[in-house]
Amino acid sequence: MRYLTAGESHGKQLTTIIEGVPARMPITPDDINESLLRRQKGHGRGKRMQIEKDLVDITSGVRHGYTLGSPISLVIHNDDFKHWTDIMGEEAPEEDKKIRRIVTKPRPGHADLNGALKYGHRDMRNVLERSSARETAARVAAGAVAKIMLKQLGIEVCGYVREIAGIIADDSINLPIKEMQEVSEQSPVRVLDKKIEQQMMDAIDKAKKDGDSIGGVTEVYVTGMPAGIGSYVQYDRKLDGRLAGSVMSINAYKGVEIGIGFEAARKNGSEVHDEIAWEEKKGYYRKSNRLGGFEGGMTNGMPLIIKGVMKPIPTLYKPLKSVDIDTKEPFTASVERSDSCAVPAAAVVMEHVVAFELANALTETFTSDQFPKLQQELERYREEIRCF
Structure with missing residues (x-):
């Protein structure tokens, strides 16, 4: 399985094309819409979430409620484009008409300046529109198919x-x-510990009042993955490495941990590794799960635990200093619509990014042209390793 996304933050639409989804898998738009709407929630979200009502339009690859085995294309329309047609439209502007909202002041922490240098854009809106976290809506749509x-x-x-x-x-x-x-x-902040929920919300409110932003740590927990998915034989087939790369590709993510992660550096080996046991009913299992469900680049049958570190969003309402690329004069960085904290929404994005990598690994490991055959083969494999 693989996917590509296309679209700009204030463009007409976001598009996702997914290839490799097995044929004959039940799927409905409502299944995908549920994920898209979850991404828009969370205490600290900005005004953009009140404007866009993210709903998917399945334009190919699905017929009468089942996948066809051909590429699936998903479209999310940007309702706000009607206010941006002269700024983001594909047609060249009239000669006497000046383009509005040109960006020449790069924002610290964003892709603005690096993207302008790489692609030669004097108007950095050409960079920020695509590098925006708005693109994660398209990635959640792809991950929603994987979660199904x-x-x-x-x-x-x-x-x-x-x-x-x-x-x-x-x-x-x-x-x-x-x-x-x-x-x-x-939970408004997607936390499992109700005792600290209000503290988190208060911190988000304070950051907004101060014109600042705050980050955090998100975690994805997965049950039901059988042992042996991934491989130790080549670096690019190690599933934990692929998961780490996919999480790091999410906007604003700066670190990944599997299981106890960096804490392992401060412990003895006897406090890190998980002892192996066996029972007839469930087969091999670990007495603890400090390695987060992975050994040797492969799943070991225990729940998967992956953490991601999200930095504070760099668009601030008390902006940092920058330099205008036209005049080279120092300026205060421009402000686009922003969230004071997007960590709760990022947890949803991470959940779906992880889901896609896991689904992809399963389609690589087992027969995947037809979904019923994939189901049958996976069940046979589960029974085989239980009795091994």
Whole structure:
């Protein structure tokens, strides 16, 4: 499986094309829309979320509620484009008409300046429109298709917030994944620890009042993945490495941990590795899960635990200093619409990015032209490794 996205933040639409989804898999627009609407929620979100009502239009690859095996194209229309037609339209402007909202002052922390240098753009709107986190809506749409597949294969995925602005959730909270999904969905900051929910919201409100922004840590928890998915034989086939790369590709993410992650550097080996046990009913398992469900670049049958570190959004209402690329004079960086904290929404994005990598790994490992055959082969494999 693979996908491409296209579209600009204030352009006509975002488009996702997904290739490699097995034929005969049940799917509906409502399944995808649920994910898109979840991405728009969260305490601290900006005004853009009140403007756009992200709903998907499936334009190919699905017929009568089932995938065809051909590429699936998904379209998310930007309702706000009607206010941006003269700025973002594809037609050349009239000779006597000046283009509005040209950007010559790069914002620190954004792709503006580097993108302008790379592609030769004097108007950095050509960069910021595509580098915007608005593109993550298209990635969530792709991940939603993957989540539909995983769910029907007995694999559940849940993304939630572990930390915001140094306020850390209690990591001893141990809930069944269905309950995790419910609790995080009901929380305005997508946290499982209700005791710190208000503290996080207060921190977000303070940052907004101060014209600042704050970041945090998101976590994705996955159950149902069988052991042996991924491979140790080549660097680019190690599934934990591929997951880390996909998480780091999300806007504003600056770090990834698997299991206890960086904490492993401060512990002895006896406190890091997970002892192996066996029971007839469930086969091989680990007595602990400090390695987050991975060993040797492969899943080991335990729940997957992946953390991502999101920096504070760099668009600030008390902007940092920058330099105008035309005049070379110092200026205060320009302000586009922004969130004071997008960590709760980012948890949803990370959840879907992880889901796509897992679905992709399964289609690489098992027969994947027809979804019913994939289901059958995966069940046979689960039974085979249980009795191994």
